[in-house]
Structure formats: structure tokens, C-alpha cells
Amino acid sequence: MKLEIRKIPESEPEMVEIQYHWITDEIQEIISFVKSRQGQLSAVRDGKRFEVPVVDLFYAESVDDRLFLYTAADSYEIRMKLYELEDLLKNNCFFRVSKSMIVNLMKITSVRPALNGRFSAVLKNGEEIIISRKYVPALKQILKGGESR
């Protein structure tokens, strides 16, 4: 695929143009990446493609090598790896809470202790997710304004 990067005058709007023959997985990945940078993620629900605003996301969970996005009431599947999504959303208040999950810190109502040294986070839609002990020091750091990694 040919890559063209052109410097333009400040008077013109910045844009990304994708010229394609077919929407392949590769093209879809690039579209997803650009949209995610604009605050949206391309995901699928019941066979239909949706643009999910990042601000509406509660958490993302990897199950059997498939990645699912959860909003207040809906779930979507996204063709991406969890670590890629984590990397993409690291500046959008998302934080890794366990091996298979990242959560939107803005959607947490409160944190409370769970059994066996873990914590659970109560989300704004009433759902509860587990925070593994291993990730707690990094969570403390990020809440205090530092980088998590």
C-alpha cells in the first residue's frame, strides 16, 4: 500500500483520506484506528457495524481471543487485541484492571474490597468488575496523576 504524507498550509483542514479497492481487514483496521483517534470505535453488534463513542464505553473485556466493548446497556465486538485497545485508549482514562479487562475510570462509582485481597469496582450502570491486586499500585499512581506505565 502506497503511503502519502503531505504538509499543508494552516488555512486548510487536516484530513486522512483512504483510497481503497475493497474494504479488507487491513483497511478496516486503519479506519478503526483513525476513528478511535476521533473518539469513536468501529464495532459490531448483531452483524451490524456501529460507531461507538469512547466516552460511552464502560469497559472492554477479552473472552477467548475475542474483544468485547460494553456500554451502559449494550455490548459490541471489536476486531482488535486488548493490548492494542489499551494502548489506543491510554490517554482516555482507560485502565487495565485484570489480565482480560480495561475499564473507563470515569464510569466507576466506587471501589470496595472483594475477597482474597482483590478489589471490586462498582460502575455507574450498577455492574461490578474485579480489580486484580497486581494492578492496584498502578491504579493508585494513575489516580494521583502519574502514568500507569
Place this chain on the structure above:
Amino acid sequence: MTKGKMKALLIQALRLYTLLVTLITVLMIILGNLLDRDRVFSYDAFFSPLIYALIGTVATMVTRSDRELSIKNLIIRKVISLLLIEGAIIFIALNADTIPTEKSQVLFGLALGVFAVFVLSHIILYLIDRKEAEKLNADLSRYQEKQMNGAPFTD
């Protein structure tokens, strides 16, 4: 097991071990005063809480899992670890000359004491975690407030 996981596990085990040493020492003082007041020990007796706490800590490793356990699974594992601790402590008591297991109330007191230490250690660890959670909640509120006043993609 990754280095991070190993470190977290070690910290958790050390925390439990220290707590168990304290609680077992208190239990020995109480049980000894109640059931076998006149016995005199050598300095070796100071090893007992350290050894019993080690048994307790190792037995709780049964509850360790790489997967996130369900509450039901976790409770089953906790019961297994309690039974392991009870079994190990009673086995040691029956084979130790310093513990008068010929008195039935001593064995009963020991079993009850182990249960009390098990429950107490869990309550204390829960209270420590609750304090930590309160701190996390305060930091979380500040973080959310700060993000709402400036970050681009957050609400």
C-alpha cells in the same frame, strides 16, 4: 508466573504471615493461661508461632489462582485451606511433647483457636483493604473531577 504477579503474591503472603504470627502468639497466651497455666517453656517456644503461621500461610495458597475465581469457588477453597490448617496444627499438637493433648479441652480449644485466628485474620485484612478502598475512592473522585474539567474524550 510473571515477576509482577510473584511480587504481589509475596507481599500478600508476607502480610498474612506477619498477621498470623501476632494472632497465634495472642492465641497461645490465651489458651496457655486458660488450659495449661503451670507449664514452663524454653526459648525454643518462640519458634512455635513462626512455624504455625508458616503452615497457615502455605495452606492459604490453595486459594491462589491465575483465573478470577467465582465467589462460590473462592469459599470452597477457603474452607479447604481452613481444614488443611486445622489438620496440620492438630497433627503437630498430637506429636509435640509440649502440648498436653491428653486433655480433650486442649484439642478442642486448639481447633477453636485456629478457627478464630482464621476468621480474625480475614476480618483484619478486610478492614485494611477497606481503608485502602476509601483512599482509592477519594483519589478517584479527584481524578474524575480533574478529567471533567479538561480532558478531551471523557465525560
